[in-house]
Amino acid sequence: MSALVDELLAGKHSALARVITKIENRSPGYREIISDLHRHTGHADVVGITGSPGAGKSTLVDKVAAEYRDRGLTVGVIAIDPSSPFSGGAVLGDRIRMASNAGDMDVFFRSMSARGSLGGLSTATTDAVTALDAFGKDVIIVETVGAGQNEVDIVRTADTVAVLVPPGSGDDVQMLKAGILEIADVFVVNKADLDGADRTVQQLREMLQGRGGTAGHHGGMGLERPGGDGDAGDDGDAWDPVIVETVANRGEGVDAFIEALAEHSDYLDRTGQREAQERERFAAEIRTLLREDANRLLSRELVQRGGIEQYVDAVVARETDPYTVVDDVLTPLRDCLDADHPR
Amino acid sequence: MSALVDELLAGKHSALARVITKIENRSPGYREIISDLHRHTGHADVVGITGSPGAGKSTLVDKVAAEYRDRGLTVGVIAIDPSSPFSGGAVLGDRIRMASNAGDMDVFFRSMSARGSLGGLSTATTDAVTALDAFGKDVIIVETVGAGQNEVDIVRTADTVAVLVPPGSGDDVQMLKAGILEIADVFVVNKADLDGADRTVQQLREMLQGRGGTAGHHGGMGLERPGGDGDAGDDGDAWDPVIVETVANRGEGVDAFIEALAEHSDYLDRTGQREAQERERFAAEIRTLLREDANRLLSRELVQRGGIEQYVDAVVARETDPYTVVDDVLTPLRDCLDADHPR
Numbered sequence: 001m002s003a004l005v006d007e008l009l010a011g012k013h014s015a016l017a018r019v020i021t022k023i024e025n026r027s028p029g030y031r032e033i034i035s036d037l038h039r040h041t042g043h044a045d046v047v048g049i050t051g052s053p054g055a056g057k058s059t060l061v062d063k064v065a066a067e068y069r070d071r072g073l074t075v076g077v078i079a080i081d082p083s084s085p086f087s088g089g090a091v092l093g094d095r096i097r098m099a100s101n102a103g104d105m106d107v108f109f110r111s112m113s114a115r116g117s118l119g120g121l122s123t124a125t126t127d128a129v130t131a132l133d134a135f136g137k138d139v140i141i142v143e144t145v146g147a148g149q150n151e152v153d154i155v156r157t158a159d160t161v162a163v164l165v166p167p168g169s170g171d172d173v174q175m176l177k178a179g180i181l182e183i184a185d186v187f188v189v190n191k192a193d194l195d196g197a198d199r200t201v202q203q204l205r206e207m208l209q210g211r212g213g214t215a216g217h218h219g220g221m222g223l224e225r226p227g228g229d230g231d232a233g234d235d236g237d238a239w240d241p242v243i244v245e246t247v248a249n250r251g252e253g254v255d256a257f258i259e260a261l262a263e264h265s266d267y268l269d270r271t272g273q274r275e276a277q278e279r280e281r282f283a284a285e286i287r288t289l290l291r292e293d294a295n296r297l298l299s300r301e302l303v304q305r306g307g308i309e310q311y312v313d314a315v316v317a318r319e320t321d322p323y324t325v326v327d328d329v330l331t332p333l334r335d336c337l338d339a340d341h342p343r
Numbered sequence: 344m345s346a347l348v349d350e351l352l353a354g355k356h357s358a359l360a361r362v363i364t365k366i367e368n369r370s371p372g373y374r375e376i377i378s379d380l381h382r383h384t385g386h387a388d389v390v391g392i393t394g395s396p397g398a399g400k401s402t403l404v405d406k407v408a409a410e411y412r413d414r415g416l417t418v419g420v421i422a423i424d425p426s427s428p429f430s431g432g433a434v435l436g437d438r439i440r441m442a443s444n445a446g447d448m449d450v451f452f453r454s455m456s457a458r459g460s461l462g463g464l465s466t467a468t469t470d471a472v473t474a475l476d477a478f479g480k481d482v483i484i485v486e487t488v489g490a491g492q493n494e495v496d497i498v499r500t501a502d503t504v505a506v507l508v509p510p511g512s513g514d515d516v517q518m519l520k521a522g523i524l525e526i527a528d529v530f531v532v533n534k535a536d537l538d539g540a541d542r543t544v545q546q547l548r549e550m551l552q553g554r555g556g557t558a559g560h561h562g563g564m565g566l567e568r569p570g571g572d573g574d575a576g577d578d579g580d581a582w583d584p585v586i587v588e589t590v591a592n593r594g595e596g597v598d599a600f601i602e603a604l605a606e607h608s609d610y611l612d613r614t615g616q617r618e619a620q621e622r623e624r625f626a627a628e629i630r631t632l633l634r635e636d637a638n639r640l641l642s643r644e645l646v647q648r649g650g651i652e653q654y655v656d657a658v659v660a661r662e663t664d665p666y667t668v669v670d671d672v673l674t675p676l677r678d679c680l681d682a683d684h685p686r
Contacts, residue, residue, distance in 0.1 A: 032666075034666055035666045038663075038664030041661070071405070163487075280654050282658045282665060283652075283655050284660065286654060286669060290672060290673070291638055292672055293642055293674075295637070297673065298637055302682075304680070308626055309626075311625075312625045312629070316628070318382040318384070322375065322632055323374045324378050325629055326629060326633050330640065332679060332683055333676055334640060336679035337643075337675065
């Protein structure tokens with residue numbers, strides 16, 4: 001095990017930061033580091049928070065992190081911007097500085113960007129969560145912008161998914177239907193003091209009822225669970241998404257949000273869903289890594305064979321065709337695997 | 344070589360239809376058929392036509408096919424709807440019947456749908472074009488809806504790409520910027536007799552000028568190339584997209600559209616771009632097939648090893664981790680390839 005891993009496990013934030021940089025850059029040795037760290041994971045609560053730009057994600061995340069900190073928990077935040085090729089940029093830089101200046105490194109902020117492929121970014125997020133979990137952070141927040149497929153993949157690295165909805169955005173509620181609705185455990189209507197917030201809450205509730213859910217929510221600030229029909233989470237094994245209203249910049253509703261997250265966490269433990277989700281995530285990760293590595297292996301094999309151009313030449317000359325080329329390249333692999341599994 | 348291939352090469356439309364059905368369903372033996380057919384390809388002009396629903400694609404395609412037919416050319420049309428799980432549905436069924444009843448099988452219509460994965464659909468399109476080309480069709484039209492990444496991939500199987508823009512849709516012109524603009528060789532403003540058509544043409548022209556092009560176009564119906572600045576295609580090796588106005592249901596502008604397609608085809612031959620594009624397509628096809636086949640091989644390998652669940656068990660128990668699992672599965676392959684390439 002490397003000295004870097006030892007330092008990370010010993011609680012050095014500088015080692016944690018260096019490991020995440022290696023993960024982000026896919027530096028040599030990062031895979032061995034993640035392999036070494038994996039056995040130390042499984043203790044953190046991982047919360048994914050997503051929402052459109054301007055919904056107030058970073059303000060809410062800052063307040064939530066501070067509140068967890070006040071409760072004596074350690075927190076790690078990974079902010080991911082799939083659309084930016086830069087990391088540690090100005091916005092997040094400020095937040096890092098803020099935390100660092102206070103000497104409060106128990107809230108560890110870190111940004112990651114889309115340097116590699118976007119598929120790679122969701123793998124990198126998983127690896128960064130592994131590092132923070134092994135480090136011993138109690139709560140890990142994965143923050144990402146938007147609601148596309150890439151963001152869905154990223155936010156799926158979390159046990160609990162919260163989606164921020166800006167008020168007065170009937171259209172945005174419609175947009176949510178495309179992918180995010182299915183994975184949201186908690187909806188947060190932030191800036192709930194603005195006009196249109198009530199209508200947004202109403203629209204969310206109708207949307208959830210439309211799919212058979214009975215979202216717990218009341219008209220005022222924060223979260224309330226009426227004893228009866230709104231009692232989400234106890235209805236068999238199903239979790240009914242919760243709607244929370246917050247005014248993050250004034251800190252209002254933050255406690256209620258944390259309560260909703262805690263309820264979902266309890267639900268995951270009570271129903272065995274936490275392990276079920278973990279198994280799904282690991283299976284998906286194995287498949288993704290297999291695909292990525294096999295593609296790399298095949299690219300190398302093409303180079304070893306003199307490059308793809310000679311094959312293209314032959315295909316253009318109609319001496320061979322793409323299917324025959326692919327069979328030609330893959331037959332040694334197929335034979336090799338068959339030799340390992342005699343029939 | 345199979346009897347089916349012989350029949351197709353002998354010009355039997357029933358064999359062509361059966362081959363495309365095999366391609367669509369990925370029936371056993373379809374790969375060998377494509378391999379056999381490949382050497383007979385390279386003679387057709389392949390035109391891709393895309394545009395939003397209601398832009399008038401099918402009407403235009405019907406008129407264009409009929410006009411080619413009148414000029415003594417044989418035509419094949421493949422219509423692809425990535426959003427539909429059905430093929431040969433009602434709409435296209437009518438068109439097939441229309442052509443069949445007339446006994447005019449030199450215009451061969453066929454629809455394909457998204458039965459498999461969408462990546463698979465673009466491979467299937469390539470294979471269907473191979474079948475039509477080997478059959479001896481002079482012109483092959485690939486018609487697809489929309490402007491998403493999948494449609495871009497599908498339409499890229501063509502030598503020349505035409506994009507239909509409905510008039511009066513300033514928003515739609517904006518939407519085009521996402522991916523389709525870059526691959527359009529010809530823009531068709533169909534229903535050019537409607538209000539807003541002039542404005543749409545103007546917007547397209549401004550958009551093209553914004554990227555440095557000098558689209559050939561005049562204000563009236565059809566296509567005109569002013570001798571000077573609009574002389575697209577002769578400006579070094581670059582092709583400046585052409586804008587054509589049509590009223591397809593009255594047949595207006597169809598000749599001008601065919602002229603624009605012919606000019607682009609000449610340009611491809613004159614500049615060597617046709618072969619360059621063909622090489623790019625073959626390279627992309629080889630890479631795609633390699634990826635698809637390798638994934639299938641690995642899925643089979645996981646099953647051979649007793650399924651992914653045992654690995655997930657071990658990862659959950661922290662006895663191993665995803666990276667180690669993947670190395671474990673891929674090491675035999677890596678060793679095998681290395682044995683073939685001693686250093």
